[in-house]
Amino acid sequence: MDFRRDAVMRAVFNEQKKQFTPGQEQKCYLDYLLEEGKSLTEKQVQMLVWETVIETSGTTVVTMEWATYELAKDPIRQERLFQEIRKVCGTMKLREDMLNRIPSLTAVFHETLRKHNPVAVVPLRYITINLYGCNMDNKKWENPDQWLPERFLDKKYDPMDLHKTMAFGGGKRVCAGALQASFIGCPAIGRFVQEFEWSLNDGEEDNVDTVSPLSNCTHFKS
Numbered sequence: 001m002d003f004r005r006d007a008v009m010r011a012v013f014n015e016q017k018k019q020f021t022p023g024q025e026q027k028c029y030l031d032y033l034l035e036e037g038k039s040l041t042e043k044q045v046q047m048l049v050w051e052t053v054i055e056t057s058g059t060t061v062v063t064m065e066w067a068t069y070e071l072a073k074d075p076i077r078q079e080r081l082f083q084e085i086r087k088v089c090g091t092m093k094l095r096e097d098m099l100n101r102i103p104s105l106t107a108v109f110h111e112t113l114r115k116h117n118p119v120a121v122v123p124l125r126y127i128t129i130n131l132y133g134c135n136m137d138n139k140k141w142e143n144p145d146q147w148l149p150e151r152f153l154d155k156k157y158d159p160m161d162l163h164k165t166m167a168f169g170g171g172k173r174v175c176a177g178a179l180q181a182s183f184i185g186c187p188a189i190g191r192f193v194q195e196f197e198w199s200l201n202d203g204e205e206d207n208v209d210t211v212s213p214l215s216n217c218t219h220f221k222s
């Protein structure tokens with residue numbers, strides 16, 4: 001693992017260093033670290049960037065996995081989503097700018113975030129917020145244990161609102177990458193549905209642990 005991480009990060013660094021001139025406008029976090037973090041070792045800079053990559057891609061990828069799992073379990077909703085995507089995209093590949101015309105897709109994304117919140121708890125200085133509890137509260141959500149994307153098609157929700165649930169936290173420390181997560185997650189889920197018909201092996205529906213903190217792995221058959 002250490003060897004692979006080192007190889008990937010070296011490649012990223014070398015590529016970015018080619019474009020980076022000290023004193024010029026900083027375009028990304030790595031530019032900032034190269035310019036300002038002169039007292040840091042290369043390994044420390046590497047780990048800071050690596051941590052960011054893991055934290056931000058892990059959450060988004062896990063959401064895409066759970067969405068695909070739920071769709072694989074639910075052929076009717078999967079077909080409905082496929083048809084809606086087809087109506088908007090025709091034979092074209094789904095793109096980011098088409099998302100606002102496919103409300104069912106953003107509904108799938110948000111319902112997956114609600115039910116399979118990748119960040120279950122947000123630790124604060126004095127209190128800890130149980131985001132999982134907020135998203136499963138039966139006083140706020142009807143049948144919270146069920147995966148029902150249509151709940152977000154209700155007129156009371158703005159389809160493009162990123163904070164329908166507590167999945168991205170809130171207030172001053174709200175997730176800085178919520179928009180990016182949505183612009184990566186929604187098109188990815190849509191493209192999975194455009195290209196494949198998803199299903200689970202017989203009897204596999206209940207074979208996934210959706211509660212344990214180590215349950216980020218789902219396995220599909222397409």
Ligand code: HEM
Nearest residue numbers: 056059060063119167168169170173174175176177180181
């Ligand atoms: C589905 C995907 C994601 C989920 C569920 C998620 C969730 C969260 C949550 C719950 C927090 C803590 C908010 C708080 O402390 O109140 C957070 C913070 C943060 N997220 Fe995300 N995140 C996701 C994807 C991303 C992506 C793709 C990026 C970057 C491109 C990102 C960047 C950040 C940053 C920088 C913070 C720290 C904000 C701060 O402390 O000021 N996140 N995220």
